[in-house]
Amino acid sequence: QVQLQESGPGLVKPSESLSLTCTVSGGSISTFNWWSWVRQPPGKGLEWLGEIYHSGNTNYNQSLKSRVTISADKSKNQFSLRLSSVTVADTAVYYCARVARNGLDIWGQGTLVSVSS
Amino acid sequence: QSALTQPASVSGSPGQSITISCTGTNSDVGGHNYVSWYQQHPGKAPKFMIFEVSNRASGVSNRFSGSKSGNTASLTISGLQAEDEADYYCSSYTSSSALLFGGGTKLTVL
Numbered sequence: 001q002v003q004l005q006e007s008g009p010g011l012v013k014p015s016e017s018l019s020l021t022c023t024v025s026g027g028s029i030s031t032f033n034w035w036s037w038v039r040q041p042p043g044k045g046l047e048w049l050g051e052i053y054h055s056g057n058t059n060y061n062q063s064l065k066s067r068v069t070i071s072a073d074k075s076k077n078q079f080s081l082r083l084s085s086v087t088v089a090d091t092a093v094y095y096c097a098r099v100a101r102n103g104l105d106i107w108g109q110g111t112l113v114s115v116s117s
Numbered sequence: 118q119s120a121l122t123q124p125a126s127v128s129g130s131p132g133q134s135i136t137i138s139c140t141g142t143n144s145d146v147g148g149h150n151y152v153s154w155y156q157q158h159p160g161k162a163p164k165f166m167i168f169e170v171s172n173r174a175s176g177v178s179n180r181f182s183g184s185k186s187g188n189t190a191s192l193t194i195s196g197l198q199a200e201d202e203a204d205y206y207c208s209s210y211t212s213s214s215a216l217l218f219g220g221g222t223k224l225t226v227l
Contacts, residue, residue: 036216045120046155046163046206048216059214101168102210103153110162 002027004096004108012090012115018083022096022108023076030054030074034099037070037081039092040110047092051099052079086115121146121207123219130227134195137222139207140188145217147188151210154183154192157221158203166205167192194224202226 008020022035029035036051050060052070060068064083072079083090091114097104122140129135139146139154146152150170155163165174167183170190180195190209194201207219 038218045221046208046218048208048218051216061215062213095162101153101172101174102151103165103168103208104155104163104216105165105168105174107162107164 002098002106004098004106006094006096006108006111008111008113010112010114012086012113013117014087014115015085018081018086018090018113018115020081020094020096020111020113021078022080023078024098025077028074029072029077029079034059035072035079036097036099036104038095038097038104038107039090040095041089041092049081049083088115091115119217121209121217121219123205123207123222125220126223126225128225128227129194129197131197131199133197134193135197135224136194137192137205137207137224139190139192139209139219141190141209141217142188144213145209145211146185146190148212149210150185152183152185152190153208154181155206155208156201156203157206163206197226199226 003025012018034051037049052058067084069082093110095110096108098106152170154167157163170185171183205222
């Protein structure tokens with residue numbers, strides 16, 4: 001079955017960019033699905049960051065739109081997140097997830113990214 | 118756009134039923150049937166429970182059910198069990214193709 005796995009640095013300095021990759025196994029990202037990023041600050045709720053279709057079409061959280069970029073690499077069966085100009089407030093567990101049935105049906109295990117100097 | 122509104126906490130005794138509400142607007146919850154519910158245990162990724170208001174995801178117990186009236190969606194858990202103790206989140210796509218989450222509800226099984 002389809003599985004998702006996030007990867008990337010666990011520590012990022014303030015004002016730098018955060019970059020994460022989600023590797024999809026057991027299936028192709030070139031299906032009739034969108035692929036999404038969600039984050040969860042420690043002890044807080046879920047926040048949707050955005051989503052991408054394999055064609056490259058994207059939708060973003062408007063409150064973060066100027067800092068978020070989501071891209072896809074069909075050859076590697078991966079999609080990625082870049083968040084620029086990070087601050088301490090961007091410290092969170094970052095999840096990638098598959099969009100299906102108008103919800104997020106398959107999630108990665110999540111990866112903690114801390115922003116600190 | 119603001120998050121959907123959920124109660125911060127609910128509680129119930131084993132065997133009882135509880136309901137968690139999720140209130141939005143005509144642009145999200147009330148505008149279509151794209152409401153989902155997720156269960157999250159501490160330190161774990163969210164689990165897809167309910168989609169499109171009232172459909173159970175694969176493998177989800179029939180003790181979990183969803184409904185909607187106007188701008189408010191609800192998740193009902195019947196026959197509460199200790200393993201149901203978790204955080205629950207609702208989500209809804211909006212008319213502008215954004216996904217909104219609720220603030221989350223902590224369920225305590227007494």
